[in-house]
Amino acid sequence: MVATGVHILISLALVVLLFRSERPEPYLVAALAAAVPDIDTFVFRPLVELGYVEGALWMHRGLTHSLLAGIALTILLAAFGPWRAAAIGFGSHILLDSLSGGVRPFAPFDLALYGVSVDWLLLNMLISIIAVSMILGGLLGMKYDFGRQVVSHPPETLSERFR
Structure with missing residues (x-):
């Protein structure tokens, strides 16, 4: 199981590299999208334990880790920021969880663990x-803008050399 902080960290890293935005919205949306799939650990678990729902769909890495949930979450978070940032956050979460035990990406249609x-x-x-x-x-990269060409002129006077 990947820690929630690591999910958020990698989604922020991807957004920094891909968006290079100075606005907070892409980072907020990506962080939320990376954290929300694990909501099943404290929302569905009590329902399962009390007997209201049962089956793999309601277990951890079930419905909230599916592509269907990803599409719904991306549409919901697109109201607050770029939908691509939400897709990056959710997608990175699913990819990391697939490396640490598996997910059910096609739930509720296919409950197989991949x-x-x-x-x-x-x-x-x-x-x-x-x-x-x-x-x-x-x-x-954002601070120094490595893609920008810098034109440098040699100092003309002695006082300019020591500024």
């Missing part, structure tokens, strides 16, 4: 290191 199982500690550490590196690189 994915592999990688050691959760190793996965969390590697993804965190990659995400922090991506965020720092993206922020440096």
Whole structure:
């Protein structure tokens, strides 16, 4: 299981690299979209334990980790920011969870679990290191705008040389 903070971190890193926005909306939307799929751990669990619902659809990594939920969440969050940021946040969550045990992407139509199982500690550490590196690189790129050409003129006077 990937930690919720790591889901948010990698979605923010992807948005920094892809959007390079100075506005907060893409980051907020991506962070929310990356965190919302795990709402099933505290919304559905009591319903299952009390016997109101049953089956794989209502378990963790069931309905809230499906493409259907992703489309609904992206449409909902598009009211607050770019829909692409929401899709990146949700998609990165599903991809990481598919590496740490699997997800049910076609629920409610197909309840099969798709994915592999990688050691959760190793996965969390590697993804965190990659995400922090991506965020720092993206922020440096935003600050220094590496694509811009800088024209430099040599100083003409002695006082200009020491400014």
